[in-house]
Amino acid sequence: MLKLFRNLGPYRWAVAAVMALVLLQSLSELYLPTLMADIINDGVVKGDIPYIWRIGGFMLGVTAIGTIVSIASSYLSSRVSSAFGRDVRRKVFRHVESFSLQEFDKLGTASLITRTTNDITQVQSVLVMMMRMMISAPMMCIGGLIMAVSKDAHLSLVFVGALPILALTIYAIASRGIPYFKAMQKKVDKLNLVLREGLTGIRVIRSFNRFEHETARFKEANGDLTRTAIKVNQIMASMWPLMMLILNFSSIAIIWFGGVRVSEGQMQVGDLMAFLQYAMQIMFSLLMVSMMFVMVPRASASAVRINEVLETMPVIEDVEKERKRASENKPAESAARGTVEFDNVTFRYPGAENPAVSGISFRALPGETTAIIGGTGSGKSTLVSLLPRFYDVEEGAVRVDGADVRDLSIEELREKIGLVPQKALLFTGTVADNIRFGKADATDEEVRHAAATAQASDFVEEMPEGYGSAVAQGGTNLSGGQKQRLSIARALVRKPRVYLFDDSFSALDFKTDAKLRAALKAETTEATVIIVAQRVSTVMEANRIIVLDEGRIVGSGTHRELMQSCDVYREIVSSQLSEEEIA
Missing domain, CATH: 1.20.1560.10 (ABC transporter type 1, transmembrane domain)
Known part of the structure; x- marks a missing residue:
């Protein structure tokens, strides 16, 4: 005491x-x-x-x-x-x-x-x-x-x-x-x-x-x-x-x-x-x-x-101010802004016997969409947690803009990332407050634009007070799809270098999903987009699809390439699409 x-x-x-x-x-x-x-x-x-x-x-x-x-x-x-x-x-x-x-x-x-x-x-x-x-x-x-x-x-x-x-x-x-x-x-x-x-x-x-x-x-x-x-x-x-x-x-x-x-x-x-x-x-x-x-x-x-x-000291320690200043003053890396790289990454949760992911290596480039797909427990969400340093890798390195995320300050790293989590979480306040959670000084026009891109403007404008309408704790007065779209708008208003969508389209119908992906494509032309998804229709048009199975990469390429070379991907596709859709 x-x-x-x-x-x-x-x-x-x-x-x-x-x-x-x-x-x-x-x-x-x-x-x-x-x-x-x-x-x-x-x-x-x-x-x-x-x-x-x-x-x-x-x-x-x-x-x-x-x-x-x-x-x-x-x-x-x-x-x-x-x-x-x-x-x-x-x-x-x-x-x-x-x-x-x-x-x-x-x-x-x-x-x-x-x-x-x-x-x-x-x-x-x-x-x-x-x-x-x-x-x-x-x-x-x-x-x-x-x-x-x-x-x-x-x-x-x-x-x-x-x-x-x-x-x-x-x-x-x-x-x-x-x-x-x-x-x-x-x-x-x-x-x-x-x-x-x-x-x-x-x-x-x-x-x-x-x-x-x-x-x-x-x-x-x-x-x-x-x-x-x-x-x-x-x-x-x-x-x-x-x-x-x-x-x-x-x-x-x-x-x-x-x-x-x-x-x-x-x-x-x-x-x-x-x-x-x-x-x-x-x-x-x-x-x-x-x-x-x-x-x-x-x-x-x-x-x-x-x-x-x-x-209790955090296992993930933020870099010292001197190191932060050094990283700010050092010459720009050769990697393009927004480049994400996983270099032979292995990670296991505390107390777990086996790694959640092992030997993961790939690059996600600006202007491209990289999709990650796999069965339940294959390690998709784990990879998403490693990028903003919710956990630190056991082996290998995760890099953003060519710099190891462990060498960046937490604030500097997360300013570059717009994350839409698997579970859409909203806070008490108004619709506008929740969207501005991604950018506190966002103008009304930026809020509306983000909502329109996320396909949320229609239902928001139908609410009694529009963007000033109240959101209950946890967003309990909204449907799952509405919460997901507001979570996406919250990330979009931030205009980050890297977008992380962790199974963020699961509550959307196919029509809204398609419209949203089309709007995102126009909105994220200079950013790196990483999508974790269960639905094949969400990832088919991605520039690169990473297929995970039991924590390892078993396939990488476009939809057509994987249909020819990856058995796991073919199984996922055949379980979701009809033969006419596959053709």
């Missing part, structure tokens, strides 16, 4: 101010019992009414000061903790944005959401408590002991028996509760995962009538978390009555032995009352410590999980 608290650097003066205010508050609370003892000893016993009024007014003044500094410390500590939480959330989010897909696979989306929200909130809550109690509790405990001893050293021996018992009680209970707090965070992750899957996959769940199954999954995860929470709360709940029992027995002992000392004339009544209040302050300071024992273990577990995210 201390690592996270380094983020308090910008607020160190505010934290110091909070501690100073808490110190003043503690001093005022420690001073009040002494003033009360003076009123009783010198005012009430002697019948000195003016003295009672004078000291009573002074007590009110001390109380007012204590109240003001308490309010100020609460306000300031809340502002500091809120700013700390904001900064850590921003830091975690920015760091997570730099992750490759490998880190997302390792940590899990549901867990990352929990760590960015629930875990940071836990640490933020404890920070408020620590800023106020870290000074207050020790001050009240040590100061109370000193003041109690100053009133009557012999009566202070009561603490010799009470405090060790109190400390052992806190330790015994906290040591049993800490493991449960750590387990709770993992169970919150599990519940979040089940809930997220249940909500995002609601259509599939309903279509397969698996609602009862998902309800049972949620009930199990929820019940598991509830049982752990009940167990830990039962353990921690026993702390309060036990401590109150010790506190009350201590009070009885103080009154008993203090009464004897008062009757013997060794102690005044006012001092006994002040001593009793100091005893209460000492005990309650330990109660505050026990509350920290309840909160700190859970926050500590949360801090470990947050630090795990911050300390």
Whole structure:
């Protein structure tokens, strides 16, 4: 947790101010019992009414000061903790944005959401408590002991028996509760995962009538978390009555032995009352410590999980600024702008025994369309993921404009690429906002032109507010084909050097598919186009077709050439087209 608290650097003066205010508050609370003892000893016993009024007014003044500094410390500590939480959330989010897909696979989306929200909130809550109690509790405990001893050293021996018992009680209970707090965070992750899957996959769940199954999954995860929470709360709940029992027995002992000392004339009544209040302050300071024992273990577990995210370094590292500047200043490569080259590329997913692709070599040139086709699991989408460096190759190299993608900055590389993913994903906002996701400063004319090229303008203009129409989260208010066309428009408005279409025409009918490919041909005359497709009709007119089978290239050439030379391609064609269409 201390690592996270380094983020308090910008607020160190505010934290110091909070501690100073808490110190003043503690001093005022420690001073009040002494003033009360003076009123009783010198005012009430002697019948000195003016003295009672004078000291009573002074007590009110001390109380007012204590109240003001308490309010100020609460306000300031809340502002500091809120700013700390904001900064850590921003830091975690920015760091997570730099992750490759490998880190997302390792940590899990549901867990990352929990760590960015629930875990940071836990640490933020404890920070408020620590800023106020870290000074207050020790001050009240040590100061109370000193003041109690100053009133009557012999009566202070009561603490010799009470405090060790109190400390052992806190330790015994906290040591049993800490493991449960750590387990709770993992169970919150599990519940979040089940809930997220249940909500995002609601259509599939309903279509397969698996609602009862998902309800049972949620009930199990929820019940598991509830049982752990009940167990830990039962353990921690026993702390309060036990401590109150010790506190009350201590009070009885103080009154008993203090009464004897008062009757013997060794102690005044006012001092006994002040001593009793100091005893209460000492005990309650330990109660505050026990509350920290309840909160700190859970926050500590949360801090470990947050630090795990911050300390996870992306496998794919961006180049240093100096290397970026060097690449910008070096002479232009001999390769034409937009040239893509796979040079003997081999890649396997983390933990996989066999490579997903092996020995892949081909070139995709500007002004040409290179199509990649193959059966399910042949490695088509894997190749698309290697080009924008979602993953890094194990062997060989992927080059853009003659430069290895690992020698380019991530930003520089991805600025050259317009990717249309296999699963069309849209964001909340308007239609225009989603198209401008590809180019933030795109004009209205550029947005309309991109939509028209993607064959999306017809259905967009029929929507109630046209390009200003709202798109629901994930584009759930649009059909699959409409989402695909908007995803294509988003890539087109970018005007990149390289277009990557990862099975991006699968939801389109044949007529729209043909019109779209014709419009793309006119739009991408100077760019490199790489199309991954399942349908033969989509790739037949490509300048070059790469045929994959089990992660290897088994054929390369035009449609006619492959029909004569590649058995795998002929099988794919014959499974999709009639003999008249093939002829």
